[in-house]
Amino acid sequence: MPRHAAPAADVVAAARAGERGALEELSSRTLPLVYSVAARAHPYRDDVDDIVQETMMRILRGIGGLERPEAFRSWVITITVNEVRDHIRRRGRRETTGAAFDAAEHRPDPAADFAEGVILNLRLSGQREESVRAARWLDEDDRELLSLWWLETAGELARAELASTLDLTGHQAAVRVQRMKERLHTSRVIVRALAARPACEELTRLTLDWNGAPGGLWRKRLGRHVRQCPRCVRHEEGMLAPEGLLAPLALLPVPAVLLAWRPWLSAGTHAAAADHAGIAATSGGGGSATAGTAGTAGTAGTSLTAKAVVAASALLAVGGALVYVAPWSSPFARPAITPTASSPAPTPSPTSSASPSRSAPVLGSAVSRPSPRFLPRYGSVVDTVDSAPPSDRPPAALPHRQQTTVTMTGLKRHLDGYQLVHRGDTVVLRGKGYFTVHWDVMYGLRSGLLTMPSWTGLRGRLFHVASGGGHRMDDRQPGATADGTWMGNRQQGLIILPPGAQQMWQNEYYYLDGSVTLHLNETQADYNLDVLPSSWQETADDIATPPAPRSADRERYGLVRDTGRDDAPVPQYTTRSTPTDPATVPQHSVVS
Numbered sequence: 001m002p003r004h005a006a007p008a009a010d011v012v013a014a015a016r017a018g019e020r021g022a023l024e025e026l027s028s029r030t031l032p033l034v035y036s037v038a039a040r041a042h043p044y045r046d047d048v049d050d051i052v053q054e055t056m057m058r059i060l061r062g063i064g065g066l067e068r069p070e071a072f073r074s075w076v077i078t079i080t081v082n083e084v085r086d087h088i089r090r091r092g093r094r095e096t097t098g099a100a101f102d103a104a105e106h107r108p109d110p111a112a113d114f115a116e117g118v119i120l121n122l123r124l125s126g127q128r129e130e131s132v133r134a135a136r137w138l139d140e141d142d143r144e145l146l147s148l149w150w151l152e153t154a155g156e157l158a159r160a161e162l163a164s165t166l167d168l169t170g171h172q173a174a175v176r177v178q179r180m181k182e183r184l185h186t187s188r189v190i191v192r193a194l195a196a197r198p199a200c201e202e203l204t205r206l207t208l209d210w211n212g213a214p215g216g217l218w219r220k221r222l223g224r225h226v227r228q229c230p231r232c233v234r235h236e237e238g239m240l241a242p243e244g245l246l247a248p249l250a251l252l253p254v255p256a257v258l259l260a261w262r263p264w265l266s267a268g269t270h271a272a273a274a275d276h277a278g279i280a281a282t283s284g285g286g287g288s289a290t291a292g293t294a295g296t297a298g299t300a301g302t303s304l305t306a307k308a309v310v311a312a313s314a315l316l317a318v319g320g321a322l323v324y325v326a327p328w329s330s331p332f333a334r335p336a337i338t339p340t341a342s343s344p345a346p347t348p349s350p351t352s353s354a355s356p357s358r359s360a361p362v363l364g365s366a367v368s369r370p371s372p373r374f375l376p377r378y379g380s381v382v383d384t385v386d387s388a389p390p391s392d393r394p395p396a397a398l399p400h401r402q403q404t405t406v407t408m409t410g411l412k413r414h415l416d417g418y419q420l421v422h423r424g425d426t427v428v429l430r431g432k433g434y435f436t437v438h439w440d441v442m443y444g445l446r447s448g449l450l451t452m453p454s455w456t457g458l459r460g461r462l463f464h465v466a467s468g469g470g471h472r473m474d475d476r477q478p479g480a481t482a483d484g485t486w487m488g489n490r491q492q493g494l495i496i497l498p499p500g501a502q503q504m505w506q507n508e509y510y511y512l513d514g515s516v517t518l519h520l521n522e523t524q525a526d527y528n529l530d531v532l533p534s535s536w537q538e539t540a541d542d543i544a545t546p547p548a549p550r551s552a553d554r555e556r557y558g559l560v561r562d563t564g565r566d567d568a569p570v571p572q573y574t575t576r577s578t579p580t581d582p583a584t585v586p587q588h589s590v591v592s
Helices: 009-016 020-041 045-065 069-097 111-121 126-137 140-153 159-165 170-195 201-206 216-228 232-236 242-249 256-260 267-283 287-300 305-313 536-544
Strands: 315-318 321-324 406-410 417-420 426-441 454-472 493-496 505-519 527-533
Touching: 009 020, 009 045, 009 069, 020 045, 020 069, 020 140, 020 256, 045 069, 045 256, 069 140, 069 159, 126 170, 126 216, 140 159, 140 170, 159 170, 170 216, 170 232, 170 242, 201 216, 216 232, 406 417, 406 527, 417 426, 426 536, 454 536, 505 536
Parallel strands: none
Antiparallel strands: 315 321, 406 426, 417 527, 426 505, 426 527, 454 505
16 A cells, blocks of 8 residues: 555545645645656656646646545546646647747757756665666656656555556556566666766667667667677676665655645635535546546636746747746746847847957956846857967956856766766756866867767856866867867868857866756767866966966966856857757857
8 A cells, every 4th residue: 555645535525625725735745746757757857847737736626526535646646647648749749740939859858857857856876876867768658657656666656556547457557567667677778888988889889870869769779789788788787676776766856846836726726626526516426537527627617827827928039039938947047138129139249258358357356247237138148259369368357156066967977077978978067156178079089070069958047157278179289290289180180160169178167057968969070078066266277377388288378258247158059948969959049
């Protein structure tokens, strides 16, 4: 039996009558269950908040149609699963017809928020982290089943409730669970094999055409290899049973924004519950058969006024384009400035980062505030191509932004951060503060056109504050031939930047206030990125170190890009969405 039983019959009866206290208790006890099922079953994290809100509205407005309190949990889970399926179908239709404002090429990565967020927020490591990552490789049906079985392993759900939700017999449910566990096991081996260093050469060859997004098709392709490869099959050794790994992660912590946003406890909800109680008294319906009734109640009952307001505020007209801003999805979200008829939208105004005329705050001073007459829209200034300043020109003072901690989550640990080595490698960053991206171009291994890394799923603000490390990557290497730079030479090969790309320095420094995912997108040219924590002081020290004669490391002073205001440069290839292929993020992305 589940450790957390269904609410008492008298609580359900009181909720059917529309009593606020009972509705409050039902919502408090049900919300974590609904959120956990929806977050694990739905492939796109940006829809989960919508699903949870709509599910809770359907449950509490349809409670009057439920006669058997003992069926409450099965009824709730059935509604949740149906809502997830509906969202997936609707999203698929929008992307197929092109009706969605977030086009198919900007389809979010399932990992962008849920998997990485769980790993970070619950401080997962080892085989628990591996299991969460492996879940990303499952098909829709298996993810749905996993979300329920996950709760069963933790004692939050009975097998009969799982089977009832999926309209299966006990035997059918057992067979499906066993097959899902086998596919999860294969996915865990794939996760281990892809993270192994040195990498399996045959596996590397198989993934040359892979875009880095986990999924069922690639699980089948790579699964055949890891089962047959003598090297990769060894990754099965020491695997613990998933039951013991997943059980402690049963109910996910509900985001504060969902706990705070409760329009389902409005007067309209009470009236809807009481009305349904009167209907149910004469209908004789009950149990799971009323799940469909609840769905009707949630859509045909009292209009979702609060929901409509939220949805309307999520579409802001910015410069003639629709930009998705979910006001409940991030504590870092900031409203964009909406142009009016009398105030046309500001156009992006590329700023030369090397301009000596730019004034900067005094070293170590607090970030200056824009004057009332100049209120730049965040994201209106995106990095553009600039020329290298004189090597002996000291940098301007680096504005001092408020900093706490930036945490990172990735696959390959490196020093205090993570290293991105292969196409599809990512690191998720969260917090407020500075960090470094250290470039290592591998022109001797594979030269050609470089596909720039991209920043996706941005929530909050991200600035390119400085460049350092002692040299730009197009500077001549000490001791190299006349054409030899840190980007290569004619003998060993040259790394070529795409048109319009900002030339990177050895160390690029960024400031984050929110969360973002950095992707390595190598295709032709081979390169590695080291993503490391930094601070204002470390950044200032690096860029202020003078060039050293005959040094292989220090060829020039660094460069300050930060203005201390919202008009500081935003990194190229940045977007608030998470495209299916991160390598296709356009250079000038809308991030407001």
